[in-house]
Amino acid sequence: MPVTNWRHVKSVSLGLLIRVASFTVIFALLGMVVQMMVVAAPIFAASTLERIDAPDEGRDTPVSRTESRDADLTRRTYWVSKGGWQLKGTPGNPWLWVHDQTAVRLNVSELPSDFSIAQLVGHQRGLAVLVGNTLEHFHFSQPISINDVPAVERVKTVVMGSDIVALAGHPRLAVVALATSLSEIQVVDFRNPDTNLRIQVDVAIDRIVWESPSLIRALTSSGDPLLFAFRATDIGGDWRRLLSPIQYEGYPSEEYLWLPLPSAQAAEPKFSVVPLVFGTLKAALLALLFSAPLSLGCAIYVGCFVSEAQRQRVRPAIDMLTAFPTVVLGAIGLFWLAPRFGEFLSALIGIIALFPILAGLGVFVVRGLGWRWVRHDALDDWPLRLLPLVLLVIALGATAGLSGAARLPGGSLEAYLLSTGLSISYFNSLLVGIVLGLAITPTIFSIAEEAIHAVPRNMAAGALALGSTPWQSYRDVVQPLALPGMIAAIMVGFGRAAGETMILIMLSGNTGIMDLSIFEGLRSVSASLALELPEAPKTSSHYQVLFAMGLLLFGLTFIVNTVAEIIRARVRMRVRGL
Amino acid sequence: MGSNATIRRRRLSSSRYERIRSLAMIGLSASMVSTVLLIGSGLFVLLVASAGDWLFLSSGRLDEGVLDRLNDVFFAKPNLENGLTGLFPAIVGTFSLVMVMTLFVAPLGVATAIYLTEYARDTWYTKLIRISITNLAGVPAIIYGVFGLGFFVYGLGGQVDALFYAKRLPSPTFGTPGLLWAALTLALVNLPVVIVAVTEGLDALPNDLREASIALGATKSETVFNAVMPAALPSVFSGLILATARAAGEVSPLLLVGAVKFSPSLPLASRAPFIEFEQKFMHLGFQLFDAALFARLPPGGLGWVACIALILVLLIGVLNLIAVSLRTAILKRKTFENPF
């Protein structure tokens, strides 16, 4: 009896272990989502201002007293330009650039003379000027020549409700802290003027100072200074800035820009996810364009027209394409395809143009020779039999394309296109699309082929028995049933192309432009993640935005895969009943 | 296209036009297969030609022979004249990574597959697992790297350091990318592949096997481990080998969790447990990435990149071939029991 109990216990405990182990799968999926959400969450937080009693230790680098003092341009000057031009301003008088050595004076017409307080803002790249009850934010652009003065541009104007008593500019961001005559401490973020950060206090404020990028000290005439903690992300506390066009400092119009500018102290980082998502989608769609005909054609043939034995041989042969990891494909694209892209394109055009002609010719030839040469039987061998034909078409088409290109004015396709004003970038979307398409072909093939093969043979055979040709039997019987599966295959392929990293890093040029032309480059989410994440400081907004983008990519592939899986499950149910 | 599989009402004439068209369309799809095969072999030929050209034909240093070149490929030390780094440490590193990864992915994958086929009823929980598997299969590899960096390296690794290696802090032992975390991350990447392969193998087994075992008085776990598993073992291997192929070629997670450009010491030791888990390592795929983008290539440098790519592709190709032959071996075994 103890023997039986022991075996039973073993069985139950092993079963438990197995159940626990199976939990890892869910854990991995959930874990990824949760971890990314936790890291990315702070970027969605709004800016906060709160009164505190004692400052946090070691949070931010403190601002030195000289830096605070020099930021006040109300009556003083400060070295702003590297050419030695000092900015001098006094309330009621026009602003001047004064050269320290030659004592040349230049009027600064952009800055208002009737101001009351002026403070440097954002690591000396901007100036906040109080004119009456209006706060104006100006931006400096450094010139290349030390003999030129920096350009000054108005960025924003914010009208304040009440009189302002004290003003201080943030040492890093385009943010000012101010005290009003109604004993209110307020923080104005020029990037996002809608933020309403104000705290009412009960004493009159004399001066206000930024002790560190997150600490404000308000000095009162009577009693102790008041401390306030300020938190803001690099996107101004408004997550919609990740998606909407923004007019950044020094730019004439609104743009979608991805310029995180890591380790740059004096620059405004630009986090717009839009160009990256655009690039990812563009690459994935182009890849589908090239891959779908190829992989679906293969899937139709192998799934429907081939005997079982041959199918067991051909499927792995096509899967051999997976033996090329995407690094290898990217390297081949970089070293072999990219330098010859113009010629490759001409050859491709030649093949595509010549193909219908050759096909038509082929029909005439076979017609002349008699139809005995081409039959519907022995379909198994067609790929091998057609191999020389395909090779011939490719060779002829390529030669035609290349010689045709040589005959174009300019001597090559690229030169001809240049003369019409169209230039092919070295790293262009078409190149990415071709190589990426090759990479996702096995995936799409595998799923589509399964779907086509799952349709019961008897239905297709029935159509044949009724007199239809094999192709008609496929088109009218098999395809309608397999179509959802093929669509699912394309969706999965799209998901893979969207997530692919190596090919995108090597061949896209990583240019953050949003151009519809296939001859220009692009920048994808995955490549940005791979290139920037290892270096981003863990507490920075850059790191958080990258994780948010990772979440976006994950969400996209999740949706695509789930929909595809639902389609496939439904198809399985349908086909099972037949 | 009706929802039932009705044949479309169309004149089913076997007219000549229809027959030609049928032949043409089938011919077109067959030629797609030819094209794919051509492209595949063309890429391989390109790699072999470039690598061969560099090894045998190009003249670098005049006194260098083919054997010297081959020696360079595997054992060269990095120097300033060229960007060559011997691939032997990378091969060892890749091999170690695959071994450690297999150690993690095999039990988890097999256990989950066993759970899904032998133990589970069709509840929301199993549906959730199946959805998770399909989705994990589709998640971009870079996201695994992101998760691996955050959870394994900084999370788990930081905890391990705090608990066991506190004396060495702030210099991290496990709180930094290394072999163990890379292997764990790749184990997650490959988990869906292994699960699907083992599930397929388990599904293919006839129920008679299980029923006979129960009839003879075996408990559930005895049935599973003594009767079912041995029969499904080949599918476990094919799943593992597919995973191996991916581990050798997937570079993006490694950018974040563990590979380095150069490490002269192999992640091996002469004492137990024979593998240094906290070390960073060199990896074939990473070396290819590095050589393609960062290295100043030696004269005829394209060939060097092709060498690395060729070794990588050959490694993966060999593993794939083994998987295929194992699979056909399973299928051949089943012919007398089950029409397949």
Place this chain on the structure above:
Amino acid sequence: MKRLFKRFFAVSVLVSSSFVWAQPDDERDRSLIIVGSDTLAKLVTAWAEQFYVLNPTILIEVQAVGSAATPPALLLGTATIGTMSRRMNADERGAFAGRQQRPPIEISLAQDAVVLIVHQQNSLESVSMAEVGQIFGMPGTCGSSMRPVFWRDLREDSTLANWKLQVFGRTATSGTYQYFRRVALCDGDPGIFVNELPGGAGVVNTVARVPGGIGYAATSYTSNDVKILGIEQPDGRILYPDDAEYPLKRTLYLYVMTDLTSESRSIECEFVAYVAGEKGRDLLRDAGFSISQVPDAQSAQDVADACD
């Protein structure tokens, strides 16, 4: 099947145990991890290799993904030596103070220049800094106006008049990028149309192949396949990288985390001593850098002396 499995298992055990012989016996409790700039990657790797030969008991790892990696790595202790192709800025230094850690020792290693390169067939010989801002930066950088689209926009008599400019640069985490942005782009924004390539060698390799290409890279990566441009000064002179007043000269730094006051000589000190020594300096010169002295930073020799 079982027999095959047993054989396979046996073979793999044998194979993996053979790897054990490849590794010298050691205690391996001393390790040296070097991170940092891609510009110095080749040099540091060569140094690491030689240093390993001289000290086989030390485990060395080299990671070269960009200068920006160095301060966080030194701060967290992930590495003890870091290289940067730009100086550590106040924020990064402040992070050490914020964590109550002693700051890294700064060593000025060598001088390097960032050069502008074009294709060999390009007739362009030199550019002014203003034009550099126009070509590489967003519109408005350094007070520039129109970005040149075709080569004829830059020079009417260009041999590549109808070709479009294709601009190549580094990725944002590279020290060379950050230096170029600060000095050549007047702290402005690099253009989003600039192709970002992860390594300096990549920029050179690509510009060598693209007739309409122009890019920037560290001198140590340039080769004879590309043409190096001179920089026109306002007074008409054209400066080349060898000239002392070339505007894009920069110092390369080595940062070491070590306690100079401790009794025993740390591995980091050994490494610095090696770098300051004959062999280390030879490699430095071979790599194409010039050994120089920046007034307000220490040289490797100074630190090596301080170590003893």
